[in-house]
Amino acid sequence: MTNQRHEQPLPAVLCLTDACDRPESELFIGLRNAGFDVDVMCNPKGRNYQRLVDEGLVAQPMALKNRFDKDGTAAIRDQLSRKHYDVIHAYNPRALACGLRASKGRDIKVVAYRGVIGNISFLNPESWITFLHPRVSKIVCVADAIKDYLASLHFLWMRIPERKLQRIYKGHDLGWYQAEPADLSEFGVPGDALAVCCTGRNSPRKGFDDLIHAMNHLPGDANVHLLLVGDVIDNEEIRALVDESPFADRIHFTGYRNDAPAIAAASDVFVLPSKDREGLPRAVIEAMAYGVAPVVTGVGGMPELVENEVSGLVVEPKDPAALAAAIARLIRDRGLAHRLGQAARARIADHFHTSQTVRETGDLYKSLTGKS
Incomplete structure (x- = not known):
């Protein structure tokens, strides 16, 4: 009798963003092509929106007004109730705050994206509803400089654990x-x-x-x-x-x-x-x-x-x-x-090729969920 290895499906991921740029859009498409179950909620006014629609990636349109957007939070919660996701990946602070609120009580990993240095502090209440929130599993930093900045933040005994920080360059293609x-x-x-x-x-x-x-x-x-x-x-x-x-x-x-x-x-x-x-x-x-x-x-x-x-x-x-x-x-x-x-x-x-970004992001999802 031949032993067959049972392989788990790759993680299902809900990406929350705004008017995503070309590198983000191609990352989502690359992840889907690599076998990940990827859905995107994003701004329908973005120039790459139709490409994502054509690829079957848009779960529903969403344009968050702020970090406390009630309608946007309800839309994310509704999407989470309709389908099981292993990971939420939020690409800006508004999406992160609303995604955290919408996923409260669910067993789901939350990944944040950080592309700039500054504006995060243990003394800033808004940081606690975004990057410092205890349910954030990982912060993807677009450069080592951003990772080092986040690692240097502290107040009394509080720091961001090193295990939460990972550098993944934003990929492009000539x-x-x-x-x-x-x-x-x-x-x-x-x-x-x-x-x-x-x-x-x-x-x-x-x-x-x-x-x-x-x-x-x-x-x-x-x-x-x-x-x-x-x-x-x-x-x-x-x-x-x-x-x-x-x-x-x-x-x-x-x-x-x-x-x-x-x-x-x-x-x-x-x-x-x-x-x-x-x-x-x-x-x-x-x-x-x-x-x-x-x-x-x-x-x-x-x-x-x-x-x-x-x-x-x-x-x-x-x-x-x-x-x-x-x-x-x-x-x-x-x-x-x-x-x-x-x-x-x-x-x-x-x-800085997009294939590297797809590979490293996919490996991050697999390591967080144990699915490969």
Whole structure:
């Protein structure tokens, strides 16, 4: 008589998110293709929503307003009552708070996702309904820097146990980045200029002021044009700094653009001069995927993403002179800029691929539930 090994089905997972981006969406699809029973509750206004619907992954649409959204919590509770899940994976604090509330009294593992440093404290009541909640089984950190930050938090005897923290990089695929590079002449950039691109939200911590000051450190005859992509166009202080700059006619605000990656792809250098609290910035990853040399500051997870002198240049934060020196170096040596850009592209392909994220996330689910 032949012995047949009985294999348990892989865990059933309910993913709670908002308007999920391409890496999240492809993670869900990859997990389903790997045999996991994955359902998603997400915002129907997201650009990847229809793809998830077409893949049969959307359990029901959901757009949470806040961490105490009663209707959203009821919708999650209703989904949990209709089907057995082994794991809830919540991809933002609102989803985490509502998912914890909806799953109260159920035997289910809760996994949280954390993509940034900061805003968690043992003295903050809202942290106790999210990441510090005792029913959170695991916190997936998008970078080691975030994992180290969470491990360092403490108050009296209280800490987040090391066993609760796991780093899983957010995965990408070079095949997603096939947009035709933008025509930068639209913004007044000459064809023979070295184009420097910076994309980011209108936030002081993004360091736009340091970048403007860095431009002022460059030689006056440097043929450099800077493109500031995003809602920083609405920042009056930054606009005033630009007006005062000797490079004012070579600094261009594009405003918010749906084709931001194509603008980065057409540039020679991509700069993100953040002052603090970065995870793994998507804008940097997109530029690297297009083979554009990155210059970043050594904050958060950026030194994990960009290997200094190998796949880009890493400088100290809040140091415009150092930032200017890195940009000037790439102006003088276009060959170096090209080599760093190609190495950056290879780094995304080899170390931040979506297949790795799928594998590590699936292994996490299996280790939590004992199902394999």
